[in-house]
Amino acid sequence: MIRFDNVGLRYGMGPEVLRDLSFSLVPHSFQYLTGPSGAGKSSLLRLLFLSLRPSRGLIHVFGRDAATLAPTDLPKLRRRMGVVFQDFRLLDHLTTYENVGLPLRVLGRRETHYRADVMELLHWVGLGHRINAYPPVLSGGEKQRAAIARALIGHPEILLADEPTGNVDPPLARRLLRLFTELNRLGTSVVIATHDTELMNQFPARTMVLEDGRLQIHN
Amino acid sequence: MAVSRSTTEATPISTPRLRLFPAGRRFGRRVAETGPGPIVPANSIAGNALMIVVAIMSFLACITVGAVTLVRDAAHDWQQDVLREVTVQIVPLDGADIEAGTARALAILRQTPGIGSATALSTAQNETLLEPWLGGLDMSELPIPRLIVVEVADAAAIDFAALGAQIAAEVPGAVLDDHRMWTDRLRSMANVTVLVGFAVLLLVFAATVLSVVFATRGAMAGNQGIVSVLHFVGAEDGFVAGEFQRHFLILGLKGGLAGAAAAAVLFALLGLAMTMLRSSPEGAQVSALFGSFAVGPTGYFGALGVAFAIAVLTAITSRITVFRYLGEVK
Numbered sequence A: 001m002i003r004f005d006n007v008g009l010r011y012g013m014g015p016e017v018l019r020d021l022s023f024s025l026v027p028h029s030f031q032y033l034t035g036p037s038g039a040g041k042s043s044l045l046r047l048l049f050l051s052l053r054p055s056r057g058l059i060h061v062f063g064r065d066a067a068t069l070a071p072t073d074l075p076k077l078r079r080r081m082g083v084v085f086q087d088f089r090l091l092d093h094l095t096t097y098e099n100v101g102l103p104l105r106v107l108g109r110r111e112t113h114y115r116a117d118v119m120e121l122l123h124w125v126g127l128g129h130r131i132n133a134y135p136p137v138l139s140g141g142e143k144q145r146a147a148i149a150r151a152l153i154g155h156p157e158i159l160l161a162d163e164p165t166g167n168v169d170p171p172l173a174r175r176l177l178r179l180f181t182e183l184n185r186l187g188t189s190v191v192i193a194t195h196d197t198e199l200m201n202q203f204p205a206r207t208m209v210l211e212d213g214r215l216q217i218h219n
Numbered sequence B: 001m002a003v004s005r006s007t008t009e010a011t012p013i014s015t016p017r018l019r020l021f022p023a024g025r026r027f028g029r030r031v032a033e034t035g036p037g038p039i040v041p042a043n044s045i046a047g048n049a050l051m052i053v054v055a056i057m058s059f060l061a062c063i064t065v066g067a068v069t070l071v072r073d074a075a076h077d078w079q080q081d082v083l084r085e086v087t088v089q090i091v092p093l094d095g096a097d098i099e100a101g102t103a104r105a106l107a108i109l110r111q112t113p114g115i116g117s118a119t120a121l122s123t124a125q126n127e128t129l130l131e132p133w134l135g136g137l138d139m140s141e142l143p144i145p146r147l148i149v150v151e152v153a154d155a156a157a158i159d160f161a162a163l164g165a166q167i168a169a170e171v172p173g174a175v176l177d178d179h180r181m182w183t184d185r186l187r188s189m190a191n192v193t194v195l196v197g198f199a200v201l202l203l204v205f206a207a208t209v210l211s212v213v214f215a216t217r218g219a220m221a222g223n224q225g226i227v228s229v230l231h232f233v234g235a236e237d238g239f240v241a242g243e244f245q246r247h248f249l250i251l252g253l254k255g256g257l258a259g260a261a262a263a264a265v266l267f268a269l270l271g272l273a274m275t276m277l278r279s280s281p282e283g284a285q286v287s288a289l290f291g292s293f294a295v296g297p298t299g300y301f302g303a304l305g306v307a308f309a310i311a312v313l314t315a316i317t318s319r320i321t322v323f324r325y326l327g328e329v330k
Ligand SMILES: Nc1ncnc2c1ncn2[C@@H]1O[C@H](COP(=O)(O)OP(=O)(O)O)[C@@H](O)[C@H]1O
Pocket: A011, A017, A035, A036, A037, A038, A039, A040, A041, A042, A043, A044
């Protein structure tokens, strides 16, 4: 569903952060993206999510060449992906419920039509009691789960999560991982950027390792 | 996984029975009652300053509309008054019988449809009129013209040019004065006022548009985080624009109506002042010259129209600005 061919990335005039990346992400797959801090994990996720353009190379997303996309195609492709940012990017003036419902609202859905879906999902991620809380009063783990719920509400074909266990304690990290594996079992492809080796050992999966801008894949 | 049910977990995540979010029970009283809150918070837009600017612009535009209608109405009234009376002047010429000419002119006038009455001033009346200028002179020796005062019943039915030509042809030395010079001047003065009014309106609208452009760009820059989240969750530019535009429409409506209301109050006060003034002798002169000098219904409705035009202009401008801004960011 996503393919990279000899992709390189540099910021401005700086050195190449990513070099000669070639790989594919197939449907129903589950993989980690790992590497030391500053290796370029977040940058690679941004490329996957089409919020950065590569300096060179080809990226195909859902069969479309990312370089030739019209601006109006971008929203349609993004709706097929869910993304969880390292810093959550929840809107502080909206409740947890409203934040999670946002992707459906953006589609022009009526609140009465999506309310039940949002509630179901909030309960699934364990935020049923926090629906009317605003993000500033949520704990790190609760924000994390709200961000995950927002990424999932539109039934994405692929979920991209940047350090989703970075700010939570180990038990919650394991719960989130179980949530991702469950989601993957139901058919969603999952990419998790993390440097939590203990967690990767507990839930072994395909691992993409970034080091010095290059990518190695361990199946 | 043995660790999966840790006792430290406050809210267990129930992973089973997930049919990808089938319709569940209705939770949450707040959401059910009020619906979701605005995506772009109203207080994140520099609203008050812009609203005051819009109100001032609307006020100026309404005053302009009021002034234009005032001048038009006054010019119209005045023109009507002037056209209600015309005069025919017959200059004594050598060899012409001025009495016969006067009788002929009266006959022509009385046959013309639209003329109410035609009366020739007698020699005595003529002398009374001229007395202040000529003093105690014996006027029977002077070649004094005869005057016929014509009351017009229906100005629209009369072709003054043709009538004047006919009288001039049949009565030697006769001239019809229909005050055309004055009415023409009045009409062109009124037209110029309307043009100036339109120019002022255009300037006011242009200033409004520019203020809204600045305010919208400020709001976009201030809400960059919201805009980027909207894009990440798949929002199209039209959706983003709609979220901003909604605030600006409300803001434009409030400001526009406030300005129009202030202008309407001013119109009403002016009308009141004119009514009070008219009871004094000076006021009578002023109203004789300028008509009622009160803003009529056209002015009030025009002000209301201006208020809505400003609101719509504000909303459209903010929408276009959002699209352009998003285009630049890409
Ligand atoms: N917006 C940016 N502008 C310039 N350099 C950046 C930017 N974002 C990331 N970088 C650089 O790219 C490299 C990879 O960063 P990042 O993708 O955030 O790595 P990771 O997520 O693995 O920690 C780092 O050296 C970082 O300084």
